[in-house]
Amino acid sequence: MSEIEIGRLGYLGLLLTALVLWMFVQHRGRLVQKLQHLTAWGLIFLAAIAAIGLWDDIRHTVSPQQSVFADQGRIELPRAPDGHYYLTLQINGSPIRFVVDTGASGMVLTRQDAERVGIALDDLAFHSSARTANGAVQTAPVRLANVALGPFEDRNLAAFVNGGEMDNSLLGMSYLQRFDRLEISGGKMVLERG
Template sequence: MSAGDLGSTLEGQPLLALTVAAIVLAVAAQMVSAQRPSLGTGMRNVAYLGLLVAGLLTVVQFAGSNRTSDAALWLDHTREARIEGDETVIAMRADGHFWVKAQLNGEPVDFMIDTGATYTTVPQSVAQRTGLAASEDGEGRLLDTANGTVVARMGLARSLRLGTIEASDLPLAVLPDTQNDTAVIGMNLLSQMKSWRVEGERLILTP
């Protein structure tokens, strides 16, 4: 490979260029350490720092290209909805679901969007934290969930807000707490919107 080809390759791959530069600097540090120890030590520390940065950036890059990797799951987290014009955009997480950080009665709650769910649901612990009172009148309602069929109590949310979407007096189902508690936004909220659609890894809601 000619010097020109090598230069073109490194120019197109900045992480590789950083790694090569750090290695070259480490070799140079070893060469000058005998005559100028302090300079050699400084050069060696910079080289190690460059290798560390290159390694971290490689992990981040790999996580971005492989959504199911351990690194991707570790870096992944629920985000607030992004507003584009009058639309609310929710990004897909590494698990393949759409999650959003919403405000329930003014308190932050992570919700999963589930178009197969009839009702918006929250676990009992979230209902207590957000001041959502489940009705004690009448019989509970049977709901099919990922944890099987459960008896839920119905409650009423004063407000549920995400992006440009805001619902008042929204009926919610309060579920018993389990190990894998998940708050879910269901069709009783989505059906109130003008439209919703999925484009690639984005869920777009129009109020």
């Protein structure tokens, strides 16, 4: 902290102290009531700070999640606040969150997700490429031993690992076409498979 910032902080502290003292001197008869109000406002302030700090955890807890109706062969995905649909698949036993991308032809894993499912990045050959909204990227073809979504399980699926930076893995049509029906309606994506 610079000397100017320390001076400003000291001035604000002195001003706050003067205001609090003036309030107590002005309303001496109601000191207990003022302390109660001050305590209530302090607790409100602390609650607001805590809510802001925990917002990401709260949002993930109360936001709707994908629903699997195994007996009906149906998966329902709520639209996320960012307008996308997200789906979590179990790949080789690890949960991987994908953004559903009907404009993508294949399944594309981020480097981090590829490592989580047991793919050794050092063994990959990034010799193929894919065209994205951000331009061409290098990709490496891989095979996923086991991909599960609720009661649906597929083996030995072709996928790619993106050689560049990506926020989320993409779930494209090579996987989505395994479903008999894909419908988007009322803020939900419904996938059905017999």
